[in-house]
């Protein structure tokens with residue numbers, strides 16, 4: 617009988633697998649090689665496949681509680697993000713992180729007793745959005761950020777929490793006199809101290825965090841080489857800058873568990889606001905384990 621093969625495999629076998637020799641076998645599973653047609657996908661896949669899989673898997677691992685919280689946020693899709701659909705919700709990665717961060721705080725402090733929050737570096741305002749929706753006792757939320765980004769967070773928040781805007785203050789980080797000696801029940805810094813100069817971070821500790829009661833941080837715990845994640849042509853100026861930023865500037869392999877554990881200890885010590893403070897809880901960020909959540913509070 618004449619065995620029929622698909623056009624797909626007729627082409628693949630001819631174009632990719634017709635010259636099998638030792639040299640071929642030495643390297644055929646390297647990124648960019650032919651193995652993407654056989655077993656694992658190519659690590660350099662230029663599609664959304666991996667991103668959506670990570671997001672989808674993370675969403676499907678969520679407890680019912682997390683879904684309930686996500687539902688309470690209302691519109692999480694301003695800006696048109698990529699979403700996956702689970703339990704009737706369109707879930708995006710930014711707000712999936714937000715719910716995970718909220719649940720970290722909720723399980724480790726009496727979060728409903730928090731009246732005032734200061735967030736340093738709020739991006740488009742996802743954390744402010746969520747906390748205004750989830751904490752009915754919150755009376756004031758202050759964002760300190762660069763003026764360009766304040767325009768963005770103000771625009772997004774006006775759409776997603778229009779009824780809460782009177783609680784939100786926007787402070788221009790570049791006008792330092794506007795944030796001298798301010799305080800709150802909780803200060804938040806997510807994914808931004810590691811992008812600031814050490815002297816800037818110190819100013820925030822001296823003028824804001826050390827005057828407040830609790831400090832929550834979720835940031836990368838070290839630096840990694842661009843090549844280790846397949847960035848082959850990094851912009852040299854950006855990279856030089858990145859290695860000068862944050863308090864944790866050691867280069868680590870972010871896919872080596874032992875190195876991550878050591879870097880986590882260093883991170884927790886580096887960001888402790890002072891001797892009268894203690895880290896009451898810490899845990900790696902679930903999906904991105906080279907980020908670390910720590911909640912510091914004043915020793916009683």
Ligand SMILES: C[S@@+](CC[C@H](N)C(=O)[O-])C[C@H]1O[C@@H](n2cnc3c(N)ncnc32)[C@H](O)[C@@H]1O
Nearest residue numbers: 736737738739760761762765789806807808816
């Ligand atoms: C990577 S984004 C993270 C945004 C947000 N926390 C999030 O996780 O979605 C870093 C943020 O830090 C802000 N930022 C950078 N330098 C700053 C500074 N010197 N003072 C305050 N915010 C700053 C940026 O404008 C941006 O909003």
